[in-house]
Amino acid sequence: xxxxxxxxxxxxxxxxxxxxxxxxxxxxxxxxxxxxxxxxxxxxxxxxxxxxxxxxxxxxxxxxxxxxxxxxxxxxxxxxxxxxxxxxxxxxxxxxxxxxxxxxxxxxxxxxxxxxxxxxxxxxxxxxxxxxxxxxxxxxxxxxxxxxxxxxxxxxxxxxxxxxxxxxxxxxxxxxxxxxxxxxxxxxxxxxxxxxxxxxxxxxxxxxxxxxxxxxxxxxxxxxxxxxxxxxxxxxxxxxxxxxxxxxxxxxxxxxxxxxxxxxxxxxxxxxxxxxxxxxxxxxxxxxxxxxxxxxxxxxxxxxxxxxxxxxxxxxxxxxxxxxxxxxxxxxxxxxxxxxxxxxxxxxxxxxxxxxxxxxxxxxxxxxxxxx
Amino acid sequence: xxxxxxxxxxxxxxxxxxxxxxxxxxxxxxxxxxxxxxxxxxxxxxxxxxxxxxxxxxxxxxxxxxxxxxxxxxxxxx
Numbered sequence: 001x002x003x004x005x006x007x008x009x010x011x012x013x014x015x016x017x018x019x020x021x022x023x024x025x026x027x028x029x030x031x032x033x034x035x036x037x038x039x040x041x042x043x044x045x046x047x048x049x050x051x052x053x054x055x056x057x058x059x060x061x062x063x064x065x066x067x068x069x070x071x072x073x074x075x076x077x078x079x080x081x082x083x084x085x086x087x088x089x090x091x092x093x094x095x096x097x098x099x100x101x102x103x104x105x106x107x108x109x110x111x112x113x114x115x116x117x118x119x120x121x122x123x124x125x126x127x128x129x130x131x132x133x134x135x136x137x138x139x140x141x142x143x144x145x146x147x148x149x150x151x152x153x154x155x156x157x158x159x160x161x162x163x164x165x166x167x168x169x170x171x172x173x174x175x176x177x178x179x180x181x182x183x184x185x186x187x188x189x190x191x192x193x194x195x196x197x198x199x200x201x202x203x204x205x206x207x208x209x210x211x212x213x214x215x216x217x218x219x220x221x222x223x224x225x226x227x228x229x230x231x232x233x234x235x236x237x238x239x240x241x242x243x244x245x246x247x248x249x250x251x252x253x254x255x256x257x258x259x260x261x262x263x264x265x266x267x268x269x270x271x272x273x274x275x276x277x278x279x280x281x282x283x284x285x286x287x288x289x290x291x292x293x294x295x296x297x298x299x300x301x302x303x304x305x306x307x308x309x310x311x312x313x314x315x316x317x318x319x320x321x322x323x324x325x326x327x328x329x330x331x332x333x334x335x336x337x338x339x340x341x342x343x344x345x346x347x348x349x350x351x352x353x354x355x356x357x358x359x360x361x362x363x364x365x366x367x368x369x370x371x372x
Numbered sequence: 373x374x375x376x377x378x379x380x381x382x383x384x385x386x387x388x389x390x391x392x393x394x395x396x397x398x399x400x401x402x403x404x405x406x407x408x409x410x411x412x413x414x415x416x417x418x419x420x421x422x423x424x425x426x427x428x429x430x431x432x433x434x435x436x437x438x439x440x441x442x443x444x445x446x447x448x449x450x
Contacts, residue, residue: 089424092425124405164429211424211426211427211428211429213397213404213407214404214427215404217404217406218408221405221408294408295412296412364384368384
């Protein structure tokens with residue numbers, strides 16, 4: 001993939017609308033067809049399926065550039081890739097043929113429904129339930145903070161079937177499903193969040209992805225790995241935008257008779273921003289070399305990249321505003337990125353959950369091999 | 373045939389001693405997130421691909437079940 005063309009598309013078609021989308025809390029729907037035409041909605045899939053057959057490095061770079069443009073658009077592209085990839089890996093042939101072409105073409109917008117009003121990080125304790133009869137499944141419960149929930153045509157819903165965690169394909173028009181928009185979020189404000197309420201929601205009996213009891217793993221974990229990878233790379237793009245704005249400011253802005261760039265405390269901030277962005281980039285690139293989203297090595301690298309990149313971007317957005325002073329507080333792009341950055345530390349697993357998982361993995365490996 | 377390798381792998385996650393027919397999922401020895409580790413272990417150690425239709429708890433519930441599953445996949449019976 002020609003990254004200069006991607007950069008041009010992002011600069012001309014995505015970035016200019018980002019602040020207005022943030023203000024109005026509306027996703028730029030006119031972009032969906034164009035994103036599909038670029039092959040980005042199923043970017044890992046073969047070109048015959050409408051994808052770009054990207055390797056993990058190019059896939060990451062795509063999300064870095066999308067992160068430069070608009071966090072909500074990056075989230076939308078990420079979700080389509082998450083759902084298409086889990087269908088590709090764990091769906092049966094009928095499910096693949098039924099849903100992937102529509103996702104690739106942008107006719108079907110897909111969303112991922114795991115969180116519940118009482119369940120965030122503690123995914124094992126989801127309460128949504130499913131009962132299977134001869135030819136249909138009935139779902140009951142609530143899902144919340146569902147990105148794209150307001151506009152999605154298809155939901156991957158996680159619920160317990162006979163107590164076992166299972167993933168279901170739920171079309172929006174399913175009887176018994178109600179969608180309630182969520183507004184006024186801190187960041188990613190154009191991501192069209194919604195709460196889903198299932199009251200004896202009926203779906204066809206064959207709408208299970210993977211087997212009964214395998215919903216959270218390996219089906220859900222594959223999707224989360226892709227999501228975390230995309231977020232980590234997206235943070236690089238966000239941070240670069242902040243750095244560019246801050247650099248322009250400290251070069252131009254005169255105080256005490258000289259440019260801000262000449263003050264050593266300003267230089268310290270610039271140095272810290274550059275080093276932390278590059279450190280995050282190396283972790284992202286290390287995650288890109290593992291070849292698959294499914295190996296144990298991949299999971300470990302992705303956890304580290306997401307953990308570090310999200311904490312990095314929270315710091316860099318804050319530092320950029322600090323360097324720009326009142327002008328930074330007035331800068332709509334910096335404001336948006338500052339708010340989006342906080343969200344990045346929470347979605348697809350909080351910073352703290354990442355720290356726990358990284359430590360658990362290292363301890364496990366150390367016990368097993370004496371190193372990690 | 374593959375039981376020793378399976379036992380060694382499970383010891384990394386289950387401290388209690390379990391017999392070859394003991395159900396590791398319903399017995400509460402592991403939670404459902406463990407399935408990812410199990411699938412990766414089987415794919416990486418036995419050079420085979422776990423498919424969507426293989427995701428049946430009966431294939432993974434015990435050392436004997438996993439052993440039978442791997443043998444059947446190797447023989448092309450799945």
